[in-house]
Structure formats: structure tokens, C-alpha cells
Amino acid sequence: AQSVAQPEDQVNVAEGNPLTVKCTYSVSGNPYLFWYVQYPNRGLQFLLKYITGDNLVKGSYGFEAEFNKSQTSFHLKKPSALVSDSALYFCAPHRNKLIFGAGTRLAVHP
Amino acid sequence: NAGVTQTPKFRILKIGQSMTLQCAQDMNHNYMYWYRQDPGMGLKLIYYSVGAGITDKGEVPNGYNVSRSTTEDFPLRLELAAPSQTSVYFCASSSRAGNTGELFFGEGSRLTVL
Numbered sequence: 112a113q114s115v116a117q118p119e120d121q122v123n124v125a126e127g128n129p130l131t132v133k134c135t136y137s138v139s140g141n142p143y144l145f146w147y148v149q150y151p152n153r154g155l156q157f158l159l160k161y162i163t164g165d166n167l168v169k170g171s172y173g174f175e176a177e178f179n180k181s182q183t184s185f186h187l188k189k190p191s192a193l194v195s196d197s198a199l200y201f202c203a204p205h206r207n208k209l210i211f212g213a214g215t216r217l218a219v220h221p
Numbered sequence: 222n223a224g225v226t227q228t229p230k231f232r233i234l235k236i237g238q239s240m241t242l243q244c245a246q247d248m249n250h251n252y253m254y255w256y257r258q259d260p261g262m263g264l265k266l267i268y269y270s271v272g273a274g275i276t277d278k279g280e281v282p283n284g285y286n287v288s289r290s291t292t293e294d295f296p297l298r299l300e301l302a303a304p305s306q307t308s309v310y311f312c313a314s315s316s317r318a319g320n321t322g323e324l325f326f327g328e329g330s331r332l333t334v335l
Contacts, residue, residue, distance in 0.1 A: 120261075145323070147324075152328070152329075153328055153329075154225070154311055154313075154326030154327050154328045154329055155264075155311070155313075155324070155326045156326070157323035157324065157325075160323065201263065201264070208266060208269075208279070209266070209324070211256075211263035211264040211265075212263050213261050213262060213263045214261075214263060
């Protein structure tokens with residue numbers, strides 16, 4: 112069965128510190144990989160995607176993600192967190208359809 | 222440019238009632254989707270459409286129906302509402318198949334069935 116895991120329900124980080132939101136997946140073949148962000152009472156917004164090529168992908172709002180094929184991981188990163196980054200983040204591999212993880216809540220404290 | 226518009230934003234239904242969640246997009250996207258979001262469960266695909274006149278089931282289609290008579294509109298109908306259908310519903314659209322193109326989401330419709 113195809114699945115995606117976001118092992119942390121919540122990640123807490125101080126403003127200005129680097130952040131990582133983890134994602135691992137179990138999907139056959141070579142899936143495309145996406146990250147979406149959801150702000151309170153809003154729909155999901157696309158952040159970035161990996162299709163092929165360089166393992167480090169850059170996206171919106173200074174976010175980037177690192178693809179690791181051997182570990183089947185696609186961790187989301189940002190060098191310096193902002194309070195405004197506080198939101199719910201979803202990892203979503205695509206193989207025939209998007210498979211959304213349960214989400215990780217990022218809380219950035221001043 | 223409004224993007225993806227969903228109505229209503231909130232609705233309370235009694236068990237057994239029926240209703241339609243409306244979704245419209247003004248980006249001329251061929252692909253449209255309905256998801257439901259339950260706490261701690263991520264998003265589950267209910268139905269999707271690859272173009273006007275074409276719809277198909279997703280992971281959790283039971284209790285729902287859709288139609289796609291135009292490119293712009295993709296309504297979701299709930300027949301005989303049940304408490305298990307209490308959820309937040311999101312409509313999304315894409316210009317290409319979801320594996321290469323990002324999805325654009327509406328702001329959601331929060332449905333409570335009592």
C-alpha cells in the first residue's frame with residue numbers, strides 16, 4: 112500500500128533558527144513529491160515540488176526540500192524561521208494520485 | 222482573478238438531509254478535485270474530474286455524487302447526510318495532471334451533520 116508519514120505532529124522552533132519538517136514515503140516507482148502549506152481557515156497552498164534532477168529543491172517563502180532516494184525522504188527546510196511561517200504543512204507524493212500526509216503543525220516562537 | 226471559490230463556507234445539516242457544495246474556478250483548468258479533511262487524517266480524495274463530462278471516484282466516494290457539466294463548475298452532492306460526513310471539504314483545480322502541476326485550493330466548506 113502506498114503511504115506517506117510525517118512523524119512529528121508538531122515542530123516548535125524559535126524565530127531565526129533553522130527548521131526541518133520531516134517526510135518519508137512508501138510509494139512504488141519514482142513518485143513526484145510535493146509540499147503544501149495551510150494557514151488557519153484557508154485552503155492548501157503549493158510550496159514546492161520535486162520532479163527530477165537536483166536533490167535540493169527551492170520553493171516559495173524561502174523554503175527548500177531535500178530529496179533522498181535511498182531513504183525515501185523529502186524533508187522540508189528553511190534556514191531562518193519566521194513567526195509568519197507558523198502553519199500546517201503537508202507532504203504529498205504523487206503516484207497516479209496525490210497522497211497527503213496527516214500534516215505537521217509548525218509553531219515558530221518570537 | 223478569484224481562483225477557486227467554494228460555497229457555502231459553513232453549513233449544519235440534520236441526519237438524512239441532502240445538500241450540494243458548490244465549487245467554481247475561473248482559471249480554465251481541466252482538472253478538478255474534491256477532498257475532505259478530517260483532524261489528524263490529512264486529505265482524502267472523494268471524486269475528481271479530468272474535464273467537462275468526465276468524473277471518477279477517489280478514495281472515499283461513498284455517500285457523495287458529482288457532476289461536471291462545464292469546465293468551471295464541479296458541485297459535490299451529499300445524499301442522506303450522516304454524522305460520518307462531518308468534515309471540512311476542499312475543492313481544488315489544476316491545469317495539468319496532478320503529478321506535474323500544482324493544485325489550487327478553495328478556502329473550504331465546513332460541514333457539520335447532527
